[in-house]
Amino acid sequence: MQPGAWSEFTASNLRVAWRSIYFSFWQAALSTLVTACLGIPAAYLFGRFKFPGRNVLRVASTLPFILPTVVVAAAFNALLGNTGWINLILMRIFSLPQPPIQIFGTLSAIILAHMFYNTSIFIRVVGTAWERLDPNIEDASRMLLSSPWQTFTRITFPLLVPSIISSMLLVFLFDFTSFGVILLMGGVRFATMEVEIYIQTTQFLNLKIAGFLAMIQLIFSITITYFGKRLDGASFAPIMPVTSEKGLQDPQTPLKKVFVIIMVLLLVVLMIFPLAALVFRSFMVQQTSGSAGTFYFSLANFQRIFINERDALFFVPPFIALRNSALYAFAAMLIALVIGVFIVVGSGWSRSIRLVMDTMVMLPLGTSAVTLGLGYLLAFSASRAMVVLYPFLIPIAHSLIALPFVVRIIQPAINAIPTNQHEAAVMLGIPPDKLWWKLDLPIIQKPLITAAIYAFAISLGEFGATTFLARPEIPTLPIAIFRYFGLPGQENYGKALAMSVILMGACAAGFIIIENLQKKPGMD
Amino acid sequence: MLKVTDLEKNYEGKPLLCGVSFTLAANETVSLLGRSGGGKSTILRIIAGLEEAESGTVIWDGQDFTHVPAYRRGFGLMFQDYALFPHLNVFDNVAFGLHVQKLSPEKLQERVSEVLAMVGMASFSDRSVFDLSGGEKQRIAFARAIAPWPKMLMLDEPMGALDRTLRDQLLNDLQQLLDVADIPVIYVTHDQEEAFAVADRILILQDGCITQSGTPREVYSCPKNIWIASFLGLNNQMDGKVVSLNPFTVETPIGTIQIDSSTSTMRIGDLLDLLAMDVCIDQSGIENQNSFPARVTAQRFLGHDYQISLLIAEKWKAVITTEIFRPVGELVSVSIPPVSILPYPKGERHEDC
Numbered sequence: 006m007q008p009g010a011w012s013e014f015t016a017s018n019l020r021v022a023w024r025s026i027y028f029s030f031w032q033a034a035l036s037t038l039v040t041a042c043l044g045i046p047a048a049y050l051f052g053r054f055k056f057p058g059r060n061v062l063r064v065a066s067t068l069p070f071i072l073p074t075v076v077v078a079a080a081f082n083a084l085l086g087n088t089g090w091i092n093l094i095l096m097r098i099f100s101l102p103q104p105p106i107q108i109f110g111t112l113s114a115i116i117l118a119h120m121f122y123n124t125s126i127f128i129r130v131v132g133t134a135w136e137r138l139d140p141n142i143e144d145a146s147r148m149l150l151s152s153p154w155q156t157f158t159r160i161t162f163p164l165l166v167p168s169i170i171s172s173m174l175l176v177f178l179f180d181f182t183s184f185g186v187i188l189l190m191g192g193v194r195f196a197t198m199e200v201e202i203y204i205q206t207t208q209f210l211n212l213k214i215a216g217f218l219a220m221i222q223l224i225f226s227i228t229i230t231y232f233g234k235r236l237d238g239a240s241f242a243p244i245m246p247v248t249s250e251k252g253l254q255d256p257q258t259p260l261k262k263v264f265v266i267i268m269v270l271l272l273v274v275l276m277i278f279p280l281a282a283l284v285f286r287s288f289m290v291q292q293t294s295g296s297a298g299t300f301y302f303s304l305a306n307f308q309r310i311f312i313n314e315r316d317a318l319f320f321v322p323p324f325i326a327l328r329n330s331a332l333y334a335f336a337a338m339l340i341a342l343v344i345g346v347f348i349v350v351g352s353g354w355s356r357s358i359r360l361v362m363d364t365m366v367m368l369p370l371g372t373s374a375v376t377l378g379l380g381y382l383l384a385f386s387a388s389r390a391m392v393v394l395y396p397f398l399i400p401i402a403h404s405l406i407a408l409p410f411v412v413r414i415i416q417p418a419i420n421a422i423p424t425n426q427h428e429a430a431v432m433l434g435i436p437p438d439k440l441w442w443k444l445d446l447p448i449i450q451k452p453l454i455t456a457a458i459y460a461f462a463i464s465l466g467e468f469g470a471t472t473f474l475a476r477p478e479i480p481t482l483p484i485a486i487f488r489y490f491g492l493p494g495q496e497n498y499g500k501a502l503a504m505s506v507i508l509m510g511a512c513a514a515g516f517i518i519i520e521n522l523q524k525k526p527g528m529d
Numbered sequence: 530m531l532k533v534t535d536l537e538k539n540y541e542g543k544p545l546l547c548g549v550s551f552t553l554a555a556n557e558t559v560s561l562l563g564r565s566g567g568g569k570s571t572i573l574r575i576i577a578g579l580e581e582a583e584s585g586t587v588i589w590d591g592q593d594f595t596h597v598p599a600y601r602r603g604f605g606l607m608f609q610d611y612a613l614f615p616h617l618n619v620f621d622n623v624a625f626g627l628h629v630q631k632l633s634p635e636k637l638q639e640r641v642s643e644v645l646a647m648v649g650m651a652s653f654s655d656r657s658v659f660d661l662s663g664g665e666k667q668r669i670a671f672a673r674a675i676a677p678w679p680k681m682l683m684l685d686e687p688m689g690a691l692d693r694t695l696r697d698q699l700l701n702d703l704q705q706l707l708d709v710a711d712i713p714v715i716y717v718t719h720d721q722e723e724a725f726a727v728a729d730r731i732l733i734l735q736d737g738c739i740t741q742s743g744t745p746r747e748v749y750s751c752p753k754n755i756w757i758a759s760f761l762g763l764n765n766q767m768d769g770k771v772v773s774l775n776p777f778t779v780e781t782p783i784g785t786i787q788i789d790s791s792t793s794t795m796r797i798g799d800l801l802d803l804l805a806m807d808v809c810i811d812q813s814g815i816e817n818q819n820s821f822p823a824r825v826t827a828q829r830f831l832g833h834d835y836q837i838s839l840l841i842a843e844k845w846k847a848v849i850t851t852e853i854f855r856p857v858g859e860l861v862s863v864s865i866p867p868v869s870i871l872p873y874p875k876g877e878r879h880e881d882c
Contacts, residue, residue: 428579429612431599433626433677448616 018214025201026221032112032187032197033180036119040176043120043271044127045169050268051128052135054261055253062269063128064520066276070125071459071516072509073466074185075483077118079505080279081190082109082490083286088498090282093300114190119183121275123176130175134168135161140252178229182222182373185468189487198222199375203472206379216383219376226373283509287502291495306499310507323500326485327507330465333481337403337464338457344404345411345456349419350441374406374469382473395474399481402474403464410463411456418452419445451522458515465511482508530555530713531576531681536585538571545571546582547737553681558707558714560724563734564760569717570609572734573683576715577606589680605679609686611670613658619645619669620654626677644672647709649702664695671706681713688723700726721761725749733757755802755873765805765847769872771797779803779872783842786819789867800875807869808839808847810855811862819865823847825855839863 051063069077083089085108092104099105108114138161146156184199193204198218205215256265290303310323352359381398422445430444431437446453468483475484482504489501531553538546545568553559563569574580576587578599587594594602613622623641632640645651648668653661661669667687674682687703688696704727707714718724724731725745733741733748741753752758755766769779769786774795777788781803788803811820826846827838834852841847841863855861 423610423612425608425610425612426614428577428599429606429608429614429673430625431579432577432604432606433673434600434603434629436598436600444614448614450616 014214014217018211021196021201022214022218025196025198025218028195029181029197029199029222032115032195033177033183035112036116036123036180036183037173037177039116040120040123040180041127041169041173043275044124044172044176045131046264046268047124047272048127048131048135050265050272051132052138053252053254054265055255056265056269058269062272062276064516065280066128066272067125068280068513068516069122069276070129071462071466071512072122073483073512074183074189074468075486076283076466076505076509076512077121077186077279078189079486079490079502080283080509081114081118081121082283083502084279084282085109085114088291088495090286109190110192110194112191112195115183115187115195118186118190119176119180121279122186123179124272124275126176126179127169127172130172131165131168134165136252138164138252140254174229174232178226181229182226182375184373184375185483189490199373199469202375202379206382206473212383215379219379222373222376280509283502284506287499287506290499306503307506309496309500310503323485323489323504326480326482327504329479330482330508333400333403334461334464336400337407338460340400340404341407341411341460342453342457345408345415346453348408348412349415352416353419374402374467375473377402377405378470378473381470396476396479399471399474400464402470403467404460406467406470407460407463410459414452414456414459415449418449422448455519455522458519462512462515466508530590531715532586532588533572533576534586534588536572536575536582536587538568538575538580538582540568540571544737546575549585549734549737549739551732551739551742553713553715555713556711557729558716558727559730559732560716560718560728561732561734562718562721562724562760565719567719567734568737569719569734570685573606573685573715573717577604577683578602579606603677603680605674605677605682607670607674607682607684607687609689611666613661613666613670613673615658617658618654619650619656619658619661622658622669623654623672623676625673630677640676644676647675648672648706663691664699667691667699668702671703675710675712679712681715682707682710683715683717685717686719687716688718688720696723703727721749733760735760750806751871752804755804758804758871758873763804763806765808765849767803767805767845768875769801769803771795771799771801773797782844783821786865786870787867788870788872790870790872794874795872802873802875804871804873805847805865805869806871808841808849808863808865810849810851811864818867819870820862821864823861823863825857825859825861828855828857 047066051059051066081089085091085106087104087107087109089104092106095101095105096103108117142164143156143160146160147153151159181197182199183197184203187195187197187200188203193200196204198221202215202218202222205211205218256262287306288302288304289300290305291300310327312322348362352362381395381402426444426448427437427440430440435443466483467481468487471481471484472487475481480488486501486504486508489497489504533552534550536546536549537544549568549572551559561569561572571580575582575585578594578597578601582595585595589602614625617625620641623644624637627637627640641654642651645654648671650665650668650672653665653669658666658669671684671687674684688699691699700723707716707727714727716724716727728745731741731743731745731748732739733753735741735754735756741748741757743751748757749761752761752763758764758766767781767783769781771792772778772780772785774792774797777790777792777795778785779788779801786803810823821842823839823841824843825837826840829836831850834850835854836848836850837855839847839849839861847863
């Protein structure tokens with residue numbers, strides 16, 4: 006070890022590190038609890054009730070899962086920011102000189118965004134479990150003279166516990182490794198380990214402290230992932246849920262009606278309002294520079310994306326960032342698909358390959374994007390020449406982040422192909438070495454498309470790892486959005502919003518394609 | 530056409546097939562009948578080339594097929610649960626094997642239409658296989674198997690997944706389809722009714738060997754051993770001991786009875802399993818040979834007739850069908866015609882009738 010290897014580990018640095026560890030846990034625990042308070046009732050709503058607009062709301066409620074953090078931050082900014090809708094309206098009504106709601110830079114903002122993100126996990130995991138829970142079981146309990154409350158506490162809830170625990174672990178993991186949301190909603194003041202790694206690396210160049218934090222982060226994440234995996238089948242969210250609708254009922258009692266109405270309103274406010282606000286706000290432009298000056302409808306924000314203004318970031322017009330992101334995403338998608346397919350096929354060859362692959366592939370899920378980005382930075386920081394290579398590392402880093410998702414989508418589809426399908430094909434004259442091309446590949450076509458869209462969307466919106474690897478003159482869309490939000494002036498704000506809308510549109514389009522793919526019958 | 534010799538196969542360390550041999554003539558439909566889990570499907574899979582036997586040969590038309598890979602054998606196999614390809618519609622499922630043969634699009638279209646018409650599913654070609662009922666799936670699986678003109682067709686429990694009404698209906702259709710297909714067929718089933726309905730010849734698989742081969746009538750009227758009799762549902766059985774060879778007389782729990790059968794291999798004192806093919810209720814007090822008093826212990830209405838359980842001489846239970854209703858408790862006289870009693874030496878299996 007070189008002399009001075011420990012020189013960065015000063016008392017103050019360690020105190021900072023400890024504070025970030027403590028805060029990571031505390032905010033993640035709080036966020037998880039708050040999310041569960043909304044998520045479990047929402048799971049009940051989707052697991053048991055029929056109501057008008059159910060499918061639309063379900064899709065809208067699960068959409069955030071695929072949305073980039075910068076878009077979510079932009080959406081809350083458009084709704085609750087200083088020049089967001091609510092403040093603009095309040096300022097106009099009450100003729101206030103200052104925006105009355107100052108939520109950005111508070112813990113509430115962070116928790117709100119985490120809730121926005123992760124409620125979808127409860128809806129997907131617990132909601133699906135609830136929906137699959139045979140209502141006859143509950144009826145049987147009721148026939149044995151237990152009250153609805155007893156039925157819930159003694160039958161329904163115990164049956165849902167595995168899915169609730171696994172959702173909570175997953176949500177905790179996501180909140181624990183959260184980076185973009187914390188940085189964008191809270192600011193550097195709220196330093197989680199991720200943010201601290203970022204600050205130590207980019208501002209203080211304390212790579213060792215950053216590495217130390219990353220290591221601790223990795224250990225915690227892997228531990229949580231391990232416990233999640235031990236919960237077996239229920240441990241990870243089914244990305245392609247199967248819906249049966251057997252247990253769904255119309256809300257009949259007044260209590261149930263009230264519950265459905267309140268929950269629907271809550272979800273609309275929390276899930277749809279911010280996204281709608283973002284879209285509408287991106288088409289608004291302020292006429293004069295003033296406090297609450299008049300706003301009017303305009304495409305100007307979108308037009309400015311294509312203009313190379315003098316104050317543009319390194320004189321690169323924003324649409325270049327869009328192009329970069331699209332190229333990176335395409336490359337990341339290809340890499341993730343190829344590696345993912347090889348892993349899935351290889352896992353079929355032997356148990357030991359499978360075990361190794363499983364662990365290796367799931368590791369990036371437990372690892373945060375920031376740790377991954379830092380890892381690349383450290384691995385390739387040996388020589389100055391390597392710095393030039395950073396942009397080429399972006400799609401590789403993105404594909405690694407997407408890989409667990411790709412594998413988890415493709416693997417079940419491949420495993421679901423019964424052996425006798427292969428035998429049937431062989432009997433019809435297909436040589437065994439061509440089975441993959443002639444049968445497996447066409448059968449998993451839909452999951453493959455789904456995986457491709459996921460990989461593309463993940464790369465398109467990836468923020469954490471990219472902050473370490475993107476060069477200023479070759480920004481990605483989320484990086485550009487982040488920087489424009491940091492710049493003063495309504496025009497920069499508008500451009501950031503417009504770019505966010507484009508990013509959201511791309512992700513939403515992919516999400517809608519995936520939803521439609523799943524509607525058609527698959528392997529069952 | 531097909532000659533299978535001495536197939537042996539172990540399953541989880543225990544012998545499953547111990548020397549299975551049989552032949553199949555051109556255009557013959559043979560049914561392989563045996564207990565579930567007895568290795569019938571394994572025989573099919575070995576013939577198909579999907580599994581290898583530990584020893585034994587599969588000869589087709591004089592050529593040794595034992596080590597020819599499945600995809601080159603040109604046999605058709607219809608799977609128990611049909612194994613339709615989920616990503617393909619009805620047309621493409623049926624066309625799958627034809628694509629391999631690199632047929633021109635017109636010829637392919639023509640063959641698929643022909644086969645679909647044969648199974649009465651011509652209008653289904655654009656359907657997803659998820660939109661098919663059990664019976665429809667079965668027809669498509671059949672169409673897919675015969676479309677590429679297989680040398681031979683094998684069906685593995687094709688009715689296994691269907692309910693009884695549908696099964697009876699489809700059995701007739703299948704019988705006709707097999708006639709039309711005009712190729713040798715091996716039909717694997719555990720259900721004797723199915724086997725009797727479709728097969729020219731029945732092969733009984735017992736403990737890993739083919740123990741009886743014959744037309745359905747031969748097998749049913751003269752099961753080669755008591756196990757086969759039980760398997761075919763012939764349960765009017767009792768123990769006996771030879772007391773005289775001329776006339777052939779046997780001591781049984783209900784008394785001594787006369788049997789009209791060859792005694793060439795019997796000796797006095799031999800223990801026998803007796804199968805009564807016919808037990809009839811004596812009409813109008815006429816006493817026949819082997820007559821015994823009996824009491825009706827249960828009756829079940831079957832629709833066209835009645836199934837009646839009898840306790841004969843207060844010792845032996847037998848079940849018969851009659852056209853006449855008999856109330857429980859009624860006392861009757863029954864007789865067992867000497868010609869209808871089949872004796873099987875105890876502990877032996879391969880005795881000729």
